[in-house]
Amino acid sequence: MSGALGRVVVATHNAHKVAELQRILAEDLPGVVLEAYEGPEAVEDGVTFAENALIKAREAFEETGVPAIADDSGIAVDALDGAPGIFSARYAGTRDDRDNLELLLTNMQGVADRGAAFVCAAAYVDGERELVELGVWRGSVLEAAAGEGGFGYDPIFQPDDAPVSAAELTAEQKDALSHRRRAFRALAATLAAPAVSQG
Numbered sequence: 057m058s059g060a061l062g063r064v065v066v067a068t069h070n071a072h073k074v075a076e077l078q079r080i081l082a083e084d085l086p087g088v089v090l091e092a093y094e095g096p097e098a099v100e101d102g103v104t105f106a107e108n109a110l111i112k113a114r115e116a117f118e119e120t121g122v123p124a125i126a127d128d129s130g131i132a133v134d135a136l137d138g139a140p141g142i143f144s145a146r147y148a149g150t151r152d153d154r155d156n157l158e159l160l161l162t163n164m165q166g167v168a169d170r171g172a173a174f175v176c177a178a179a180y181v182d183g184e185r186e187l188v189e190l191g192v193w194r195g196s197v198l199e200a201a202a203g204e205g206g207f208g209y210d211p212i213f214q215p216d217d218a219p220v221s222a223a224e225l226t227a228e229q230k231d232a233l234s235h236r237r238r239a240f241r242a243l244a245a246t247l248a249a250p251a252v253s254q255g
Contacts, residue, residue: 065093067116067126072207077125077240079231084244095119105129105142106188109179114186123182125243127236131209133197134171136163141175144209153208157201161212170196174213174222178239180247187246191238195222206230 098115102108105128112126130144140147148155174193201211203223210222
């Protein structure tokens with residue numbers, strides 16, 4: 057799918073992610089037209105970010121017949137052995153961002169090692185190819201939320217390469233640094249590369 061990519065379905069019901077990917081891919085894949093996915097949610101029963109991203113992309117492609125991209129992302133905390141990891145969105149059992157964030161803060165009370173990483177697996181499926189790339193954004197867990205921007209765990213994540221929480225960055229600043237940016241930039245580079253002749 058090199059050259060003009062045309063239509064691509066974004067396999068998520070998360071409007072924040074759709075908007076973020078539209079901004080990110082507009083630069084890396086000019087001309088791509090992202091479409092929201094209205095189909096059923098895939099059962100994310102993989103054990104890694106990469107497996108779950110591919111599950112979602114496959115489901116969207118099978119439902120629509122249109123090439124699909126998806127991501128699976130979350131926060132992996134060193135002191136919690138990588139938790140909440142792939143369970144980040146449903147960590148508190150309510151699928152509410154604030155509940156998840158507060159539970160993580162509670163579980164990190166008194167913990168000296170605050171190291172963490174946002175991780176994103178970006179997947180692409182078009183019936184012929186299945187691609188997946190990983191992006192990692194290192195930082196630490198703050199002791200209290202800071203900032204009103206972003207979503208998810210952004211208010212309690214302090215990136216190593218920024219002086220403020222992810223929620224205090226502008227959308228443009230976050231787009232330039234984030235795990236999702238890194239994963240989708242790598243995926244875009246693969247998609248934009250000329251096909252290699254087998255003959």
